[in-house]
Amino acid sequence: TRFAILASGSGSNAEALMKAAEAGIIPAEAALVVTDKPNAGVCERAARYGVPVAAFQPKTYETKAAFEEAVVHELKQRDVDWLFLAGYMRIAGEVLLTAYPGRMVNIHPSLLPAFPGKDAIGQAVAHGVKVSGATVHFVDAGIDTGPIIAQTPVPIDEGDTLTDVTARIQQAEHELYPKTAAQLIQEERKRVGV
Ligand code: GRF
Numbered sequence: 001t002r003f004a005i006l007a008s009g010s011g012s013n014a015e016a017l018m019k020a021a022e023a024g025i026i027p028a029e030a031a032l033v034v035t036d037k038p039n040a041g042v043c044e045r046a047a048r049y050g051v052p053v054a055a056f057q058p059k060t061y062e063t064k065a066a067f068e069e070a071v072v073h074e075l076k077q078r079d080v081d082w083l084f085l086a087g088y089m090r091i092a093g094e095v096l097l098t099a100y101p102g103r104m105v106n107i108h109p110s111l112l113p114a115f116p117g118k119d120a121i122g123q124a125v126a127h128g129v130k131v132s133g134a135t136v137h138f139v140d141a142g143i144d145t146g147p148i149i150a151q152t153p154v155p156i157d158e159g160d161t162l163t164d165v166t167a168r169i170q171q172a173e174h175e176l177y178p179k180t181a182a183q184l185i186q187e188e189r190k191r192v193g194v
Pocket residue numbers: 007008009010011012013014086087088107108109173
């Protein structure tokens with residue numbers, strides 16, 4: 001089994017996935033990192049784990065479909081079975097969704113359906129919620145709307161700063177995502193009998 005990570009940013013979740021694959025905790029190979037930001041921190045992290053990076057510039061394609069077709073071509077060429085989105089700052093279109101039905105997963109730093117979209121942690125702190133967390137869910141055509149797979153609650157205490165809460169939620173993400181990815185892949189392997 002082979003998976004790719006789609007990421008646009010620092011890549012700390014991507015690193016958690018690559019590390020878990022390297023350690024055999026995820027029973028699959030991290031085959032590729034796809035990014036739409038050639039200078040993103042995730043590229044350096046991928047290099048440290050010996051994972052190849054495919055960087056695409058969406059604006060050099062005429063349509064979103066053409067951009068996604070180029071991505072899917074690369075994914076198919078590398079025999080990628082699963083897609084894990086980790087801070088990928090684009091909405092998945094028809095082409096990607098059709099290519100990986102039920103095998104495209106995302107992580108989001110809130111207890112969905114609360115606080116979808118950008119700055120979920122800032123929104124949670126601004127609302128004064130006492131509990132937020134991290135969610136792993138299947139990707140659909142919406143923003144952070146697909147079926148929920150797993151969640152970790154994270155308490156927000158009186159006097160916590162945005163930095164405190166961010167660190168705590170990121171820590172929860174880095175545990176939840178590899179664990180959930182491993183479960184998904186194991187369950188599928190059982191289903192197909194390998
Ligand atoms: C994470 O909080 C993830 O939940 C969200 O974007 C952030 C990416 O951070 N989708 P990183 O690039 O993995 O460090």
